[in-house]
Amino acid sequence: xxxLSDRYNPQDVESRTYAWWEENGHFKSTDQSTKPPFCVILPxxxxxxxxxxxxxxxxxxxxxxxxxxxxxxxxxxxxxGTDHAGIATQSVVExxxxxxxxxxxQMGREKFLERVWSWKHQYGDRIYKxxxxxxxxxxxxxxxxxxxxxxxxxxxxxxxxxxxxGWIYRGQKLVNWSGPxxxxxxxxxVEHKQVxxxxxxxxxxxxxxxxxxxxxxxxxxxxxxxxxxxVHPEDxxxxxxxxxxxxxxxxxxxxxIIADTYVDKTFGSGxxxxxxxxxxxxxxxxxxxxxxxINILDKRCHLNENAGPYKGxxxxxxxxxxxxxxxxxxxxxxxxxxxxxxxxxxxxxAVVEPFLSEQxxxxxxxxxxxxxxxxxxxxxxxxxxxxxxxxxxxxNIIEDWCISRQLWWGHRIPAWYCDExxxxxxxxxxxxxxxxxxSKKIHQDEDVLDTWFSSALWPFSTxxxxxxxEALKTFYPTSxxxxxxxxxxxxxxxxxMMGLEFMRDVPFRQIYLHGIVRDSQGRKxxxxxxxxVDPVEMIxxxxxxxxxxxxxxxxxxxKDFKFxxxxxxxxRNFMNKIWNATRFAFGNLQDFQVPSAxxxxxxxxxxxxxxxxWILHKLSLVEKTVDEALEQNRFSDAxxxxxxxxxxxxxxxxxEFSKPVFSGPQSPERQASQLVxxxxxxxxMRLLHPMAPFITEELYQKLPIKNxxxxxxxxxNIRVDRELLAxxxxxxxxxxxxxxxxxxxxxxxxxxNRISPAEKIAARISPSDANVQKILGNNKSSITTIGRIxxxxxxxxxxxxxxxxxxxxxxxxxxxxxxxxxxLVDLEEExxxxxxxxxxxxxxxxxxxxxxxxxxxxxNAAEEVVEADKKLLEENKSKVESLRExxxxxxx
RNA sequence: AGGGAGUUAGCUCAGUUGGUAGAGCGCCACCCUUACAAGGUGGAUGUCGCAGGUUCGAAUCCUGUACUCCCUACCA
Numbered sequence: 001x002x003x004l005s006d007r008y009n010p011q012d013v014e015s016r017t018y019a020w021w022e023e024n025g026h027f028k029s030t031d032q033s034t035k036p037p038f039c040v041i042l043p044x045x046x047x048x049x050x051x052x053x054x055x056x057x058x059x060x061x062x063x064x065x066x067x068x069x070x071x072x073x074x075x076x077x078x079x080x081g082t083d084h085a086g087i088a089t090q091s092v093v094e095x096x097x098x099x100x101x102x103x104x105x106q107m108g109r110e111k112f113l114e115r116v117w118s119w120k121h122q123y124g125d126r127i128y129k130x131x132x133x134x135x136x137x138x139x140x141x142x143x144x145x146x147x148x149x150x151x152x153x154x155x156x157x158x159x160x161x162x163x164x165x166g167w168i169y170r171g172q173k174l175v176n177w178s179g180p181x182x183x184x185x186x187x188x189x190v191e192h193k194q195v196x197x198x199x200x201x202x203x204x205x206x207x208x209x210x211x212x213x214x215x216x217x218x219x220x221x222x223x224x225x226x227x228x229x230x231v232h233p234e235d236x237x238x239x240x241x242x243x244x245x246x247x248x249x250x251x252x253x254x255x256x257i258i259a260d261t262y263v264d265k266t267f268g269s270g271x272x273x274x275x276x277x278x279x280x281x282x283x284x285x286x287x288x289x290x291x292x293x294i295n296i297l298d299k300r301c302h303l304n305e306n307a308g309p310y311k312g313x314x315x316x317x318x319x320x321x322x323x324x325x326x327x328x329x330x331x332x333x334x335x336x337x338x339x340x341x342x343x344x345x346x347x348x349x350a351v352v353e354p355f356l357s358e359q360x361x362x363x364x365x366x367x368x369x370x371x372x373x374x375x376x377x378x379x380x381x382x383x384x385x386x387x388x389x390x391x392x393x394x395x396n397i398i399e400d401w402c403i404s405r406q407l408w409w410g411h412r413i414p415a416w417y418c419d420e421x422x423x424x425x426x427x428x429x430x431x432x433x434x435x436x437x438x439s440k441k442i443h444q445d446e447d448v449l450d451t452w453f454s455s456a457l458w459p460f461s462t463x464x465x466x467x468x469x470e471a472l473k474t475f476y477p478t479s480x481x482x483x484x485x486x487x488x489x490x491x492x493x494x495x496x497m498m499g500l501e502f503m504r505d506v507p508f509r510q511i512y513l514h515g516i517v518r519d520s521q522g523r524k525x526x527x528x529x530x531x532x533v534d535p536v537e538m539i540x541x542x543x544x545x546x547x548x549x550x551x552x553x554x555x556x557x558x559k560d561f562k563f564x565x566x567x568x569x570x571x572r573n574f575m576n577k578i579w580n581a582t583r584f585a586f587g588n589l590q591d592f593q594v595p596s597a598x599x600x601x602x603x604x605x606x607x608x609x610x611x612x613x614w615i616l617h618k619l620s621l622v623e624k625t626v627d628e629a630l631e632q633n634r635f636s637d638a639x640x641x642x643x644x645x646x647x648x649x650x651x652x653x654x655x656e657f658s659k660p661v662f663s664g665p666q667s668p669e670r671q672a673s674q675l676v677x678x679x680x681x682x683x684x685m686r687l688l689h690p691m692a693p694f695i696t697e698e699l700y701q702k703l704p705i706k707n708x709x710x711x712x713x714x715x716x717n718i719r720v721d722r723e724l725l726a727x728x729x730x731x732x733x734x735x736x737x738x739x740x741x742x743x744x745x746x747x748x749x750x751x752x753n754r755i756s757p758a759e760k761i762a763a764r765i766s767p768s769d770a771n772v773q774k775i776l777g778n779n780k781s782s783i784t785t786i787g788r789i790x791x792x793x794x795x796x797x798x799x800x801x802x803x804x805x806x807x808x809x810x811x812x813x814x815x816x817x818x819x820x821x822x823x824l825v826d827l828e829e830e831x832x833x834x835x836x837x838x839x840x841x842x843x844x845x846x847x848x849x850x851x852x853x854x855x856x857x858x859x860n861a862a863e864e865v866v867e868a869d870k871k872l873l874e875e876n877k878s879k880v881e882s883l884r885e886x887x888x889x890x891x892x
Numbered sequence: 893a894g895g896g897a898g899u900u901a902g903c904u905c906a907g908u909u910g911g912u913a914g915a916g917c918g919c920c921a922c923c924c925u926u927a928c929a930a931g932g933u934g935g936a937u938g939u940c941g942c943a944g945g946u947u948c949g950a951a952u953c954c955u956g957u958a959c960u961c962c963c964u965a966c967c968a
Contacts, residue, residue, distance in 0.1 A: 192964095
């Protein structure tokens, strides 16, 4: 048995242990197995990404589940992968190019893509390395990348198939446009931020009159694209003008005055300018009223030739110029401050401009129907349940999904345009001629698909689809999807739609949504605030297990997680505690004879101490709690149960109780205790393993009783461990509880009287009956050792003069703990202690008496509640009595 | 504007069918007691957001209200 250092040093253990697991293939799953499948698909992180604290939380939950299921006899697959992340990756490489004074346009598409791939090959597995540091037990052989050949094949097949059905179409529509990125983005990629802007009131002259209509707008530059002004049809102020024209300021273009109930008579002047090509509401009006769609922007969101003299200006510059010009022409009536929400591109941060362009869309209406149904029916459950409503609501109001992006990095859209007949050929394989007119003059769509399009197929594309692979048969539908609620729509809902469409079954049985990791003050972690926490740094400082445990012990489904380094430090201490407890055990198992039955070895019942029976009883309780908690994804309950058991039962008491027998000579009793110690340690390591894999594997490997590896040993629970746990005893537990109470009473007297632990003191314990007498007698050495008592008498109370006295009650058993104080301390502290106790007990007695004298309570309350109160009242009364007596003897 | 979540000890949070409020960290005191000072022992701390209601009894159920946060949508 090897010597352990006196501190747990994660650095010495983690990388070595991880490599060992990997070498021995412990993370691997099999396509075909007699074991039931359990599959989790990792939400693929961006290939550009570093492991951030949010991943660490997300992965810890998944790894805990996977390890637990793997140990519980499942064919467990955690499938890793990375996402090509179109915009993010392209931006990273473009930034690199900028340093070399290059642009992607200068390089050309082909060269640029080569560059991105080489970047990917160099840095693409950075995050995988970091995941290993955390202990992620992924089946690495199956790792996927969203641009892999297989996945790309799936993407094309889905595109073509949906296109054939008419559920993917190309059309000119108003989309959210990011100027800096020069691409369309989806609704979900737009972040609305409240900004302080202005509401400008602009005068539009009614054609042929000297009258003016005043129009209020927050975006004056868009007036260049106005094709109407609109009033409410019932608005008496303007009714007569409907059908006439106004002259567009600065442009002097006549545009009609139209009427639509969309206009709110009470807001602003009641007149709205209509810019169909640059506003989503105006777009709808433009469609219904058949207006001109005047696009005034180019791809960079600079004004184009339709803006006449303003051509070439940015939106900001144009706004400034136009306001000046309006002012000069006396057409600006007033400017008032106005709060408004402005869409910003979540990638570049720029203001999003609604922009009219040709894009590809997924028609979502039909796809949403089954996606709603499976959640309504409970085929797939969402946890926390409150997100179900959010999910369903979003699917109810879902708009078509703009899937084309004007980028180069991604899945190129498999559509070819014919230069002669304009026909569009959509095909899974590259084509060289138009399928309609057979012309060879065709060119492929320049655009790529939204990154989330390939992500939506992830649960089946990673398992081999469109091939009907064994893996697909075995692992689809996957068991549980663990992810943040921030990508419920981006990803989860879309996987559901695509899974149901192409697999005819849900992609996962269960959705577990966790919150966002925030800093200790509850703020979002961000670069600008400088409050981000680097998980790798935390791992280096405290160890991966401490970090993992700090997540698991505090995650509550759906709620945001406030990260606290201090707490992580606390769990580092916990790991150290486990380490040292094991170290103590090893020191006392030097001469332990490992039974031939190995892990199945049972101690001889007759040789077991009451402490052995008690700890086995406690072990059965914690195993039960953990089992139930994990089944319900209550990670914090499982973690804290293990924490409590390990620290407060095993370390604080069992080890202390065991010291005397271990320090004594070898005997059948000592052997039994050694076996119990070895077995409990073995169970503890396994129980804790999914949460703290490194330290448990390391210690497990050194245990006298073990199998080949903790990671693949059986997860302990009351079914598996029945024979061992049956040796636990509730009667023993009650006995030990009494002993613990007696020791606590002694410690309390000691502490409150400031009697140094170094000082050995005398004590008498007076039992209430023969049974208690026997129990105390049996446990005398524990009481003297742990209570640091020199001279313990068990029997008559005797004289209480100048004594500290505490009455201990456990069930029916009572014992008076008496400690002579004369000469030890002045008695002031003891008087205070007793008075404090009396005060508290008196208060309790009065509430209990009050309640029990209430007829209605006695009549209505459950019998056991009344009984419990009566018992408690009696107990408190006799405690007070005993204290009063002691106080009297003390002061006499 | 609509929807959701929350408000409990100094901090972060538990509290499962209503039965005298819990944990971790922090704090105070005493201790290097032969696994661990990243430790041990003892201790202090709460009108459970506010106001009503139901009940013998409410942190828990109901109604109202204040504040905080999140999501979705957006009025020119």
